[in-house]
Amino acid sequence: xxxxxxxxxxxxxxxxxxxxxxxxxxxxxxxxxxxxxxxxxxxxxxxxxxxxxxxxxxxxxxxxxxxxxxxxxxxxxxxxxxxxxxxxxxxxxxxxxxxxxxxxxxxxxxxxxxxxxxxxxxxxxxxxxxxxxxxxxxxxxxxxxxxxxxxxxxxxxxxxxxxxxxxxxxxxxxxxxxxxxxxxxxxxxxxxxxxxxxxxxxxxxxxxxxxxxxxxxxxxxxxxxxxxxxxxxxxxxxxxxxxxxxxxxxxxxxxxxxxxxxxxxxxxxxxxxxxxxxxxxxxxxxxxxxxxxxxxxxxxxxxxxxxxxxxxxxxxxxxxxxxxx
Amino acid sequence: xxxxxxxxxxxxxxxxxxxxxxxxxxxxxxxxxxxxxxxxxxxxxxxxxxxxxxxxxxxxxxxxxxxxxxxxxxxxxxxxxxxxxxxxxxxxxxxxxxxxxxxxxxxxxxxxxxxxxxxxxxxxxxxxxxxxxxxxxxxxxxxxxxxxxxxxxxxxxxxxxxxxxxxxxxxxxxxxxxxxxxxxxxxxxxxxxxxxxxxxxxxxxxxxxxxxxxxxxxxxxxxxxxxxxxxxxxxxxxxxxxxxxxxxxxxxxxxxxxxxxxxxxxxxxxxxxxxxxxxxxxxxxxxxxxxxxxxxxxxxxxxxxxxxxxxxxxxxxxxxxxxxxxxxxxxxxxxxxxxxxxxxxxxxxxxxxxxxxxxxxxxxxxxxxxxxxxxxxxxxxx
Numbered sequence: 001x002x003x004x005x006x007x008x009x010x011x012x013x014x015x016x017x018x019x020x021x022x023x024x025x026x027x028x029x030x031x032x033x034x035x036x037x038x039x040x041x042x043x044x045x046x047x048x049x050x051x052x053x054x055x056x057x058x059x060x061x062x063x064x065x066x067x068x069x070x071x072x073x074x075x076x077x078x079x080x081x082x083x084x085x086x087x088x089x090x091x092x093x094x095x096x097x098x099x100x101x102x103x104x105x106x107x108x109x110x111x112x113x114x115x116x117x118x119x120x121x122x123x124x125x126x127x128x129x130x131x132x133x134x135x136x137x138x139x140x141x142x143x144x145x146x147x148x149x150x151x152x153x154x155x156x157x158x159x160x161x162x163x164x165x166x167x168x169x170x171x172x173x174x175x176x177x178x179x180x181x182x183x184x185x186x187x188x189x190x191x192x193x194x195x196x197x198x199x200x201x202x203x204x205x206x207x208x209x210x211x212x213x214x215x216x217x218x219x220x221x222x223x224x225x226x227x228x229x230x231x232x233x234x235x236x237x238x239x240x241x242x243x244x245x246x247x248x249x250x251x252x253x254x255x256x257x258x259x260x261x262x263x264x265x266x267x268x269x270x271x272x273x274x275x276x277x278x279x280x281x282x283x284x285x286x287x288x289x290x291x292x293x294x295x296x297x298x299x300x301x302x303x304x305x306x307x308x309x310x311x312x313x314x315x316x317x318x319x320x321x322x323x324x325x
Numbered sequence: 326x327x328x329x330x331x332x333x334x335x336x337x338x339x340x341x342x343x344x345x346x347x348x349x350x351x352x353x354x355x356x357x358x359x360x361x362x363x364x365x366x367x368x369x370x371x372x373x374x375x376x377x378x379x380x381x382x383x384x385x386x387x388x389x390x391x392x393x394x395x396x397x398x399x400x401x402x403x404x405x406x407x408x409x410x411x412x413x414x415x416x417x418x419x420x421x422x423x424x425x426x427x428x429x430x431x432x433x434x435x436x437x438x439x440x441x442x443x444x445x446x447x448x449x450x451x452x453x454x455x456x457x458x459x460x461x462x463x464x465x466x467x468x469x470x471x472x473x474x475x476x477x478x479x480x481x482x483x484x485x486x487x488x489x490x491x492x493x494x495x496x497x498x499x500x501x502x503x504x505x506x507x508x509x510x511x512x513x514x515x516x517x518x519x520x521x522x523x524x525x526x527x528x529x530x531x532x533x534x535x536x537x538x539x540x541x542x543x544x545x546x547x548x549x550x551x552x553x554x555x556x557x558x559x560x561x562x563x564x565x566x567x568x569x570x571x572x573x574x575x576x577x578x579x580x581x582x583x584x585x586x587x588x589x590x591x592x593x594x595x596x597x598x599x600x601x602x603x604x605x606x607x608x609x610x611x612x613x614x615x616x617x618x619x620x621x622x623x624x625x626x627x628x629x630x631x632x633x634x635x636x637x638x639x640x641x642x643x644x645x646x647x648x649x650x651x652x653x654x655x656x657x658x659x660x661x662x663x664x665x666x667x668x669x670x671x672x673x674x675x676x677x678x679x680x681x682x683x684x685x686x687x688x689x690x691x692x693x694x695x696x697x698x699x700x701x702x703x704x705x706x707x
Contacts, residue, residue, distance in 0.1 A: 025355065025356060026354065026355020026356050027354060027355040027356020027357065027592075027593070028356065029592075061595075160355070162384065206356075208690065209386070209388075209689075209690040209692075210356075210386045210690070211356070213386065213387065239657070246647075247647040247648070247650075247651055251645075251647060251648065252647070252648055252651060254645070254648075255639060255645035255647070255648020255649070255651075255652075256648060258639060258642065258644075258645055258648075259635035259636070259638060259639045259645070259648065259652070260635065261627065261631070261632075261635050261652075262626070262627070266624070267624050267626075267627065270622075270623035270624035271623070271624055271627075271651050271652075271655055272651070273623050274622065274623050274624070274651070274654060274655055274658055275650070275651045275654055275655075276688075277688040278654045278658075278688075280688035280689055281688045281689070284688070284689050284690075306660075306661070306664055307664065308590075308591040308668075309591075
């Protein structure tokens with residue numbers, strides 16, 4: 001297969017896949033990470049596609065644009081003449097497109113929608129819905145324009161860790177429902193791509209207990225299902241705290257006096273309490289880093305952006321991502 | 326104490342103690358401490374206010390679940406032992422939602438055992454009961470309705486599912502109703518109701534075209550399964566819809582209090598503001614905002630700038646390394662607190678009348694009853 005020959009590190013970075021599936025527990029910032037990755041992989045004249053599938057319009061919110069349609073649109077420029085495009089995949093639209101492709105439905109497709117048939121089909125068979133969503137992602141990933149691939153990389157802002165296994169496991173779901181026919185063929189094609197080296201599933205986490213636990217669980221599940229896991233990305237990592245030197249009240253008071261700061265009992269006790277909390281926090285973070293390191297996967301840490309993720313912040317994150325090793 | 330909110334202070338104890346309040350719903354974006362907040366409030370209602378309380382959790386962290394004695398997902402409230410209710414006479418029970426089991430129970434309640442067995446065996450039912458978009462939300466509401474109907478609880482505290490959107494659990498009943506009322510379903514049902522052998526034999530030309538396409542795309546087996554599923558569920562649809570509407574009305578009633586849970590981060594605050602607007606338009610009783618994980622310097626008088634300058638000077642002079650560390654740590658904390666106040670203000674400016682309370686960030690995650698008690702006290706500070 002020609003596609004496979006071209007997978008090795010298209011951006012000349014440490015991101016050797018063409019389809020990047022970004023998952024993570026809710027609240028870990030996986031949409032921001034996906035966007036930063038799409039931006040990073042688009043640098044120097046390349047073109048990437050950032051895709052969302054859950055109807056949340058997270059990309060539009062992040063970039064402050066109007067809601068994304070079911071169409072590939074220019075999202076933003078990347079440094080060195082690159083381009084990030086964006087697409088919000090809608091299961092109903094994808095089904096119509098799909099039917100049209102295979103059956104030339106035309107006006108009949110619109111009639112189906114009026115009947116509620118499309119809503120019905122995607123509601124009653126959630127597996128079908130996921131096949132349609134991943135099917136569209138596959139199509140964009142493997143599409144060619146002339147001699148070239150349409151996209152150097154496709155980055156999918158995927159469902160959260162709690163649902164990612166089920167979302168990617170398209171064949172199992174549809175095999176249960178459709179034993180033969182084009183849907184089955186379609187889902188097998190998707191499954192083959194998702195399990196190939198063309199794909200990498202990255203898991204975003206925070207240095208907090210629950211997200212780390214979910215990351216560990218999700219990676220175990222993904223590995224067991226045969227999906228290639230790429231990186232673990234620690235998002236919003238706080239700057240390293242001062243080394244955990246225990247400080248006595250007397251020592252602190254002397255220091256404060258030397259600095260010409262108030263050194264009354266309340267100030268000393270208050271500052272010592274703050275320091276203690278930070279050390280507890282630091283120890284917890286270190287132990288969580290240890291848990292993540294045990295996974296034996298490449299690990300990337302993205303800094304906390306104190307003022308939220310804006311366009312400049314995304315650029316900063318993307319620079320950290322391509323540097324990562 | 327300097328006020329960080331223009332908004333009135335949220336008095337959680339008043340809500341938890343009010344015998345007229347029977348349901349507290351905690352909602353908000355994922356990852357803001359919703360489950361912990363729900364568990365902490367339920368514990369406080371039992372220990373401090375003597376109420377017979379049940380907390381319905383959706384997907385608790387393993388260690389938090391263990392601390393509540395929830396070692397298995399058995400869909401039944403279990404009494405939490407080892408809590409301090411001697412003085413108050415309250416009780417705390419906890420349960421984890423089992424989505425599939427709740428769905429099965431609903432089916433069993435609305436149909437005879439033979440038909441139920443037929444439904445359970447249908448691949449469409451299996452797919453829908455475990456993965457239907459909104460099933461978890463719908464089943465959480467269903468379970469809430471059940472707990473409420475039994476009337477044996479003074480207070481039910483509900484944690485909402487970690488949805489794509491925090492609104493999904495409000496929309497799920499309506500979506501299900503829409504689905505059940507859809508023309509599509511009625512068409513599929515028409516032949517089954519008339520007893521015809523072929524489900525598509527009696528319908529219109531455009532529908533004939535549809536069935537042809539469906540047969541081609543999905544295969545005939547699938548249509549047979551679908552037809553069987555729809556026919557089997559037919560008898561239960563009225564019940565489904567009625568219950569969904571009932572639960573919706575309970576949520577609008579005076580006995581319910583919605584608490585928005587957020588963290589001082591732009592996404593979580595935006596979601597909370599969106600939700601507040603939505604609750605208002607649905608005429609759901611919003612009681613207030615719980616802002617978790619707020620950082621607050623213990624020595625507010627010492628400002629960040631002065632601290633950093635002093636730390637710099639001290640570092641050059643040498644000999645006070647640990648004080649330098651402490652000062653830098655304090656400066657970082659003070660700066661973070663300021664940023665968080667700016668973010669939180671986006672909510673309070675949009676909803677100045679919604680009471681709010683800030684809960685100071687804990688240095689480590691909470692996973693025992695003592696930790697929950699501390700959180701409960703922090704939420705209730707006056």
